[in-house]
Amino acid sequence: MASIINASTTSGVVITGDTSGNLSLQTQAGANTITVPNTSGTMMVSGNMPAFSVYSNAQQTVNNGTFTKLSLQVKEFDTSSSFDNSTNYRFTPTVAGYYQINGAGQIATASQGLLVSIYKNGSEYKRGIWFGNVASIGNQSIVSTIVYLNGSTDYIELYMYQASGSNYLTNYGSNSTYLNGTLVRAA
Amino acid sequence: MYEKLIKIYPELATFNFASGAITLQNDGAGDYIAKWEHPTLAKPTAEQLV
Numbered sequence: 001m002a003s004i005i006n007a008s009t010t011s012g013v014v015i016t017g018d019t020s021g022n023l024s025l026q027t028q029a030g031a032n033t034i035t036v037p038n039t040s041g042t043m044m045v046s047g048n049m050p051a052f053s054v055y056s057n058a059q060q061t062v063n064n065g066t067f068t069k070l071s072l073q074v075k076e077f078d079t080s081s082s083f084d085n086s087t088n089y090r091f092t093p094t095v096a097g098y099y100q101i102n103g104a105g106q107i108a109t110a111s112q113g114l115l116v117s118i119y120k121n122g123s124e125y126k127r128g129i130w131f132g133n134v135a136s137i138g139n140q141s142i143v144s145t146i147v148y149l150n151g152s153t154d155y156i157e158l159y160m161y162q163a164s165g166s167n168y169l170t171n172y173g174s175n176s177t178y179l180n181g182t183l184v185r186a187a
Numbered sequence: 188m189y190e191k192l193i194k195i196y197p198e199l200a201t202f203n204f205a206s207g208a209i210t211l212q213n214d215g216a217g218d219y220i221a222k223w224e225h226p227t228l229a230k231p232t233a234e235q236l237v
Contacts, residue, residue: 065189065204066211066218088215115205122214130205159212161205 050080050093053180056172059108063167067117067124067159070105070170072179089157091179096151096187103128103179105160106140106171113163116141120149120156138171146184156181188218188236195231 007013025034037043053076062068072089082093093099105116114131117124128143147156158179162168170177188211193200204211212221223230 063189063211063213063218066213067221068213069215071215113205124210163204 048080048095049183050082050095050099051180051182052078052080052083052091053178054078054083054085055174055176055178056170058172059169060172061167061169062107062160062162064165065161065163067161069119070116070158070160070177070179072158072177074174076174076180088155090155091157091181092153092155093149093183094151095183096149097183098146098148098185098187099156099181100144100146100184101156101179101181102142102144103158104140104142104177105158106138106176107160107162107168108137108171109164109166109168110137111139111162111164111168113161114139114141115161116143117159117161118143118145118147118156119159120147121154122157124159125156140171140176148187151187188220191236192231195235196228199228 054072055074055076056070056072057074058071060068060071069089072083073085075083075085080093080095083091101118103116103118107114112131112133116128118126125147126143126145128141131139131141141160148154149156160170189204192211199209202209207222208224208226209220210222211218213219220230
């Protein structure tokens with residue numbers, strides 16, 4: 001027999017869980033789909049789902065042939081205070097899961113051999129667009145990936161590499177050299 | 188660091204340092220050799236890099 005929960009006209013629908021803190025929606029066996037809300041509704045997901053966006057506010061030297069961590073000092077938002085924008089310039093979320101991460105880095109001088117790269121725990125994880133033989137002022141490499149972070153010790157950072165033969169400066173600003181990301185699936 | 192390496196090994200002037208065999212890195216405290224897996228050239232010693 002189906003159970004029906006009716007909303008009160010004054011309090012709405014209130015579902016109180018037990019002491020476990022868990023609230024589960026279970027489908028009938030063989031019908032493993034729960035659709036919330038209906039096709040015209042809107043579902044709010046809030047709470048502890050980290051999202052951040054940061055960018056650099058100063059030029060930075062990237063030495064020739066060297067993967068250089070980019071300093072990202074300005075926060076546009078950081079919902080869980082997980083981005084260190086003053087010392088290590090890294091995102092260390094406290095919620096385990098899979099994160100969509102996007103980054104960009106722009107060089108101020110005509111350069112070639114430019115790329116930005118997402119680092120995880122100090123090692124290169126994914127590379128972005130590689131400007132191998134295109135020497136142009138304002139080249140901007142971008143990178144996008146999904147990465148698993150364990151919610152305690154894992155962190156990501158943004159690095160830039162350029163191989164133009166000289167040491168060059170980055171461009172800065174919210175549309176030039178930036179990093180952002182959000183949790184897309186909990187562990 | 189790059190210039191020091193080229194002085195020690197001039198043949199690295201045409202080497203692709205993004206290839207992964209040799210990685211120079213700067214985490215905010217200066218350049219260093221993060222990885223050296225060149226097939227024929229030995230990793231320079233600290234004395235050579237001074």
